[in-house]
Amino acid sequence: MSDKPSDDQPSASEIPDDVWEQFTRDTERDIRASAPKExxxxxxxxxxxxxxxxxxxxxxxxxxxxxxxxxxxxxxxxxxxxxxxxxxxxxxxxxxxxxxxxxxxxxxxxxxxSQAADPLPAETAAPTAPPGASDPETPTLDEPFAGSPALRWADGEAGIVLPEAKAVGAVSKGRVEQALKLAKKLLVSANLDLATVRGERPEAALSVLDPQQPGTVDDLDTALRSPSREHDPLTLFSRFDPDRVRLVGDVIKTRGRMTLGKGSHGGVAVHADYTFVYPVTRADGSTEVARTIVRRAVDVELADPARYRVTAGRLLLLKYDEEIGNSSCDVHDGYLHPEFPLSRAEATRPTGPTTDPYDRSRSLDDGDACGTVSRT
Incomplete structure (x- = not known):
């Protein structure tokens, strides 16, 4: 074998010194790294x-x-x-x-x-405009106030917030507080008590009225016993015929206010202006829901028994007005008769002026007893 290098392999003498030294160092390092260590x-x-x-x-x-x-x-x-x-x-x-x-x-x-409307604060002054338009939702058994401004109103008695009791003229603060509580009892029994709404006799409401006031309690008794055009219990009480209509749930929406003034019989006068919204359905098992809206303005006075022939602790009923939205006209059987849109015949539609039953900025004198309501 010849030791002569081939033509294509450089001899050691032909490799530069610096390259050869780098090759030597790398080789020694690799050998040390790969050697097994004790x-x-x-x-x-x-x-x-x-x-x-x-x-x-x-x-x-x-x-x-x-x-x-x-x-x-x-x-x-x-x-x-x-x-x-x-x-x-x-x-x-x-x-x-x-x-x-x-x-x-x-x-x-x-x-x-927002799906859950925030409740309105209590009404402390007369509104200046009707409530705004609501979403046109159809009321159901589960959501009877859907599409109604009353959705944001208080439930039942919680909507009757008494003003702060304070002396009025010579009438003490205690007497004023008594008058406010009696007025609230009258409103609750006449419009919110479920027995009254089902057509039963409103005993609690009658119990706060003065039996010595001529032509008041006797006339109301006659209206409840034998209702007619002349003696209509609906002028003071909200009642439905339980054989035809039932309340949906047990919530009646309420909104309004009370104000105080000096009475004409030596006492304190209370003016109450409230609207009540009743969701109802037919008693025959129908699932269609309608709403009847009743607004009442009632003036009562807790008179001075030392100066007038009155019963102590009872109210004089001075004046009462009502406006009813969505109830058949010219029916005088002592009950409200709500109309259900899906089953109402054209012939029964009211023909009077159109009013908004939720508009509490109007005076009750501005309404028509048998008009058309713009919404329910």
Whole structure:
């Protein structure tokens, strides 16, 4: 074999010195890195001790099997799985809310499309305009006030908020407070008591009226016993025929106010102006819901028994007016007769002027007893 280098391989003398030195250093480094290393004496002792403990089942905590570390790893894995599971529904929910913010409770983005309307504060002065238009929703057995301004009104007796009692002229604060409480009792019994609404006798309302007042309690008794055009209990009491109509649920919406003044019989006069909204359905099992709206203005006085022939602790009924929305006209049997839009015949439609039964800015003198209502 010839030692002569081939023509295509350079001889050592032809390789530059700096290149040869770099090649030598790299080669020595690689040899040292790949050579097996003798473990230190301490490493051999630790390895042997662990081997013996492992053989006896005594592997110390923290060496590959630390239970705290394992539990932490498990919890981390669980969290990752939980977020992975929740991630898709959360993304879907975010997409739905982005498309329809009204799905959120309240109105967090100020869109004005809140599903749960905030209740109105108590009325303390006469409104200057009717309530704004509501969404044209159809009332149902589950949502009998849907599409009505009364949705934001107070429920029942909570809507009768008494003004602060204070002395009126020579009438003490205590007497004024008594008059306010009696006036509220009259309104509640006459318009909100479920027995009264079902057509029963309003005993509590009659009990606060003065029996010595000529032509008052006797006339009301006659109206309740034998209703007619001349003696109509609906002028003071809200009543439905239980054989034809039933109340939907037990909530009657209420809105109004009371004011105080000096009486003409040495006492304190109370003026009450309230509107009541009754959701009803037919008693034959129909699911159609209608609403009847009744507004009442009542003036009473707690007179001075020391100066006038009156019964102490009873009210004089001075004046009472009413306006009824959605009830058949010219029926004088002592009951309200709501009309249901889906079953109302053209011949029974009212022909009088159209009024808004929710408009509390109007005087009752401005209305027509048998007109057409713009909404219910």
């Amino acid at each position: 473990p230190s004496a301490r490493a051999r002792m630790v390895t042997e001790r662990l081997r013996q403990q492992d053989a006896r089942g005594e592997t110390p905590p923290g060496w590959r099997t630390d239970p705290v570390r394992q539990e932490r790893n498990v919890r981390t894995a669980r969290r990752r799985k939980l977020w992975a599971v929740l991630g898709v529904p959360a993304a879907v929910a975010v997409a739905l809310v982005a498309l329809k913010p009204s799905l959120l409770p309240g109105d967090p983005f100020g869109t004005g499309t």
